[in-house]
Amino acid sequence: GVTGSHTRAKTPQILRFLTPVPPREEQERIVEVLEGQLSRLDTALQSVHTVREKAARFRRSLLHAAFTGVLTGHDVEEGELPSGWAVSRLGDLAGLGPKVPVELLEANDDLSFVPMAAVTEVSGEVDLTQTITAQEGKKRSLKYFADGDVIFAKITPCMENGKVARPSGLTNGAAFGSTEFHVLRPTLAIDGDFLRLFLVHDDFRYEAERAMTGAVGQRRVPKKYLEDFLLPTPPLEEQERIVEILEDQLSRLDASLAVADAVEERSAALRRSLLHSAFAGRLTREWREAVNV
Numbered sequence: 001g002v003t004g005s006h007t008r009a010k011t012p013q014i015l016r017f018l019t020p021v022p023p024r025e026e027q028e029r030i031v032e033v034l035e036g037q038l039s040r041l042d043t044a045l046q047s048v049h050t051v052r053e054k055a056a057r058f059r060r061s062l063l064h065a066a067f068t069g070v071l072t073g074h075d076v077e078e079g080e081l082p083s084g085w086a087v088s089r090l091g092d093l094a095g096l097g098p099k100v101p102v103e104l105l106e107a108n109d110d111l112s113f114v115p116m117a118a119v120t121e122v123s124g125e126v127d128l129t130q131t132i133t134a135q136e137g138k139k140r141s142l143k144y145f146a147d148g149d150v151i152f153a154k155i156t157p158c159m160e161n162g163k164v165a166r167p168s169g170l171t172n173g174a175a176f177g178s179t180e181f182h183v184l185r186p187t188l189a190i191d192g193d194f195l196r197l198f199l200v201h202d203d204f205r206y207e208a209e210r211a212m213t214g215a216v217g218q219r220r221v222p223k224k225y226l227e228d229f230l231l232p233t234p235p236l237e238e239q240e241r242i243v244e245i246l247e248d249q250l251s252r253l254d255a256s257l258a259v260a261d262a263v264e265e266r267s268a269a270l271r272r273s274l275l276h277s278a279f280a281g282r283l284t285r286e287w288r289e290a291v292n293v
Helices: 011-016 024-066 102-107 134-139 192-200 202-210 223-228 236-280 285-292
Strands: 086-089 094-096 110-114 131-133 143-146 150-153 174-177 181-186 230-233
Touching: 024 192, 024 202, 024 236, 024 285, 094 223, 102 134, 110 134, 131 134, 134 174, 143 181, 150 192, 181 192, 181 223, 192 202, 192 236
Parallel strands: 110 174
Antiparallel strands: 086 230, 094 181, 110 131, 143 174, 150 181
16 A cells, blocks of 8 residues: 555555475575574675774764865874865855856757766765756756766755765866755866765764754755855865865775675675575475485
C-alpha cells in the first residue's frame, strides 16, 4: 500500500509469501556459515567507517589550516590575521547573481543544465551530461552561470552537505542550474578555486547554517549574508599557493575514499550473493552431499 510518500508491504501479503524451508539441521548450518561470513564483512565495513571518520577529520583540519594561514607557514594565534592578509567583504571579491547576456538568449544555443543532484557533495564534481536551451533556462527562471563561476547550494540540507562547485567545460561556456544555487563570479582580487574551497570548508558552512532563514525544511542562506561576509584574504599569489597545496592533498584523500567506496560496493554485493546462495540451497550444497554420503 501507499501512505503519503512511503510504500508499505501489507501484513496479508507477507503472510502469503512462500518461503523455502530446509530441515532444521541444515537451517542451523546455514546460520553458522552466514554468521561467520557476515561478521567478517561487518569487520571490514567497520574499518572502512574508521577510514572515513579519519578522512573527514583530516579534511577539516587541512582546510582550517589553509584559511588561518598555518598551511602557508604563518605562525599566528587562533583568530589572529596573518601578516599580509586583509579582511574583505565577500561581495567586494565576487559578484552575486550575474545577469544572462542578451546575445546568449538571442543565439538560443544549447547550454549545460546543472540540477542540484548533478553536484557531488564536498568534492564539487559536476555531471555535465544534461543540456538546456538558453531561452528555456531563462523561461524557467533557472540560475545562469558561466565557466569560472562558483555555485553554492543555499538551501538545507544541500548547503550543510557541502554542495559547492566551480564548473568548467560547460556547453558553449555557460549553464543554467537549480534555482537553489547562489552564483558567485570572482573578481580579479580572488582566485576562483580559493573561493570555492573557502565556501565548502566546515567553519564557513557552520556559520552559514546559523544565518539561514525560512521555515523548517526550506531554510536558505540569504544572498545578503554572503555579500556581507568578511573573508580573510591573503595576497593573490598566496591564494594560488594555498589552492595548489589543497588540491594535491585533497586529491590524495579522495583517492583513498574511492578505495573505501569500492570496498563498500564489493561488500554489499558479497552480502547479497551470500544471502541468495543461502536461501537457494547453494551455500550448503557440499554440506548436504557430505551428510548424505
